[in-house]
Amino acid sequence: ALDCVFHEGDPGETYNIGGCNEWRNIDIVRYLCRELDKELNRSGADSCEKLITFVKDRPGHDMRYAIDAGKIKNALNWTPRHTFEEGLAKTVRWYLEHKDWISNITSGTYRDYYKHQYC
Numbered sequence: 001a002l003d004c005v006f007h008e009g010d011p012g013e014t015y016n017i018g019g020c021n022e023w024r025n026i027d028i029v030r031y032l033c034r035e036l037d038k039e040l041n042r043s044g045a046d047s048c049e050k051l052i053t054f055v056k057d058r059p060g061h062d063m064r065y066a067i068d069a070g071k072i073k074n075a076l077n078w079t080p081r082h083t084f085e086e087g088l089a090k091t092v093r094w095y096l097e098h099k100d101w102i103s104n105i106t107s108g109t110y111r112d113y114y115k116h117q118y119c
Contacts, residue, residue: 013075015072016068019080020069025062025064031088035089
């Protein structure tokens, strides 16, 4: 999508990029838990969904996020290559396969690298 906007979009225009579907936040969390359970062979009491803890909502809490991607579809003829579910599943697998990357981010190594390179 970004490549399409860069090469085909009009300078100064804004394009929302999305999959033209709408999910409640809790449904995305539950879907991610199911994908993790599948990848990690977990079920029942070991299910990731058991880790969900509900807290009091903050004022103005967003129950969902909706994106109207009609402009990029109509103006640039762009549509997602994957469904939202496929994209989430691929993202979960990527993170599980790149634990070293996660470790670098959470350990502070990335922050130090970023400061050295860009500050």
